[in-house]
Amino acid sequence: MKTKTLKKNKVNVITLGCSKNLFDSEVTMTQLQANGFEVEHEAKQDDSEIVIINTCGFIDNAKEESVNTILRYAQAKKDGEVDRLYVTGCLSERYKEGLEDEIKEVDAFFGTRELPKLLKTLNADYKHELIGERIITTPSHYAFLKISEGCDRKCAFCAIPLMRGNHISTKIEDLVLQAKNLAAKGVKELILIAQELTFYGLDIYGKRRLPELLKELSKVEGIEWIRLHYAYPTGFPMEIIEEMKVNPKVCNYLDIPLQHASNNMLKAMKRGATREKTTKLINDVRALIPGIAIRTTFIVGFPGETRDDIEEMKAWIAEMKFDRLGVFTYSHEEDTTAYELEDDVPDDEKQARAQEVMDFQQDISLSLNEEKIGKTLKVLFDRAEDGHFVGRTEFDSPDVDNEVLVSTEDNFVRIGDYAMVKITGASDFDLFGNVVDDKN
Numbered sequence: 001m002k003t004k005t006l007k008k009n010k011v012n013v014i015t016l017g018c019s020k021n022l023f024d025s026e027v028t029m030t031q032l033q034a035n036g037f038e039v040e041h042e043a044k045q046d047d048s049e050i051v052i053i054n055t056c057g058f059i060d061n062a063k064e065e066s067v068n069t070i071l072r073y074a075q076a077k078k079d080g081e082v083d084r085l086y087v088t089g090c091l092s093e094r095y096k097e098g099l100e101d102e103i104k105e106v107d108a109f110f111g112t113r114e115l116p117k118l119l120k121t122l123n124a125d126y127k128h129e130l131i132g133e134r135i136i137t138t139p140s141h142y143a144f145l146k147i148s149e150g151c152d153r154k155c156a157f158c159a160i161p162l163m164r165g166n167h168i169s170t171k172i173e174d175l176v177l178q179a180k181n182l183a184a185k186g187v188k189e190l191i192l193i194a195q196e197l198t199f200y201g202l203d204i205y206g207k208r209r210l211p212e213l214l215k216e217l218s219k220v221e222g223i224e225w226i227r228l229h230y231a232y233p234t235g236f237p238m239e240i241i242e243e244m245k246v247n248p249k250v251c252n253y254l255d256i257p258l259q260h261a262s263n264n265m266l267k268a269m270k271r272g273a274t275r276e277k278t279t280k281l282i283n284d285v286r287a288l289i290p291g292i293a294i295r296t297t298f299i300v301g302f303p304g305e306t307r308d309d310i311e312e313m314k315a316w317i318a319e320m321k322f323d324r325l326g327v328f329t330y331s332h333e334e335d336t337t338a339y340e341l342e343d344d345v346p347d348d349e350k351q352a353r354a355q356e357v358m359d360f361q362q363d364i365s366l367s368l369n370e371e372k373i374g375k376t377l378k379v380l381f382d383r384a385e386d387g388h389f390v391g392r393t394e395f396d397s398p399d400v401d402n403e404v405l406v407s408t409e410d411n412f413v414r415i416g417d418y419a420m421v422k423i424t425g426a427s428d429f430d431l432f433g434n435v436v437d438d439k440n
Contacts, residue, residue, distance in 0.1 A: 017056025301350030
């Protein structure tokens with residue numbers, strides 16, 4: 001029996017996981033809206049007749065969050081607070097049969113590339129003419145732009161190819177159309193995302209075409225910043241950095257997950273790289289663009305990892321002085337080649353190692369931030385909270401990197417605008433300053 005009145009044809013889309021999932025949810029919402037549905041993203045009120053959960057299945061914590069969210073809405077359906085419940089995304093792609101057996105309240109499960117099938121279930125049509133159109137759920141001045149899907153790499157620990165399939169690029173002209181539509185809505189910053197940016201174009205053009213894509217996106221009026229996420233280090237094409245150097249719209253920022261510093265671990269992870277080769281790559285990038293911000297991530301607790309491997313990682317971090325750094329704990333994923341190895345590092349030790357590495361990075365982050373005191377930087381402001389306007393420089397991506405805080409008492413900026421800010425103070429992960437020129 002229903003306990004509340006639900007809005008007919010209203011859909012609540014819930015997104016879990018990474019920016020690529022968020023992009024997929026935005027596309028789904030666009031298609032639903034064009035078919036006459038009222039759509040909300042992570043609605044504050046539970047008054048939607050239909051709930052669609054876009055799940056993550058990347059690592060254990062993400063899978064647990066996805067399952068708990070499904071169970072919450074399965075109970076809501078039992079209680080009459082939801083009429084129809086659908087699940088899509090990575091967890092659904094990977095564990096569909098098991099989920100169908102365990103959670104009967106879900107009306108249907110769909111994989112990562114089954115949007116047309118999901119729409120058909122809702123008696124909606126997949127509208128090809130909407131390619132390039134997208135509702136965005138981020139603040140209106142920046143948006144993610146997914147340039148390819150899937151991955152052809154075979155890292156030992158990674159289950160993404162199992163969930164996202166092989167690498168498929170989107171054509172340059174389609175991405176330019178998307179960028180134009182986003183710019184028309186006020187988007188100023190494009191954050192390019194993919195499982196593997198450097199492979200862009202190989203499948204449809206027979207060669208890597210990311211530099212050409214950057215040139216074409218830079219021609220879109222209104223787009224001022226283009227940011228690169230998720231570039232694989234092995235076989236990295238330096239043409240990307242050469243384009244970054246001469247193209248003022250491409251941020252001097254590179255997200256390049258390196259995963260480890262120990263050659264023993266890199267070999268076991270099947271990364272196809274060595275510490276020495278990666279050191280040369282980072283040094284070559286910095287030689288071409290002094291001051292470029294390099295963000296990376298590491299994995300601790302991979303099978304067979306020793307204290308010596310952690311010390312080697314820390315020594316390399318001290319040598320390379322990465323601008324931004326994150327740490328994941330290893331997750332033992334079925335059907336990956338690493339699953340054949342013994343998961344021999346206890347969970348509490350994995351957590352301790354991750355904290356140890358992050359604590360080590362903290363001093364580096366503070367030192368690098370303090371070097372910015374006295375400099376004047378261009379800042380894009382995202383929001384206002386707790387007495388501050390909060391923004392980012394070209395060296396920072398939203399949600400994961402540093403922020404610039406400017407007092408609302410002494411300064412005024414408009415959210416979504418750029419301003420020049422003189423940096424007056426620094427902490428481990430934030431900068432503080434004052435507006436000196438509010439013009440672009």
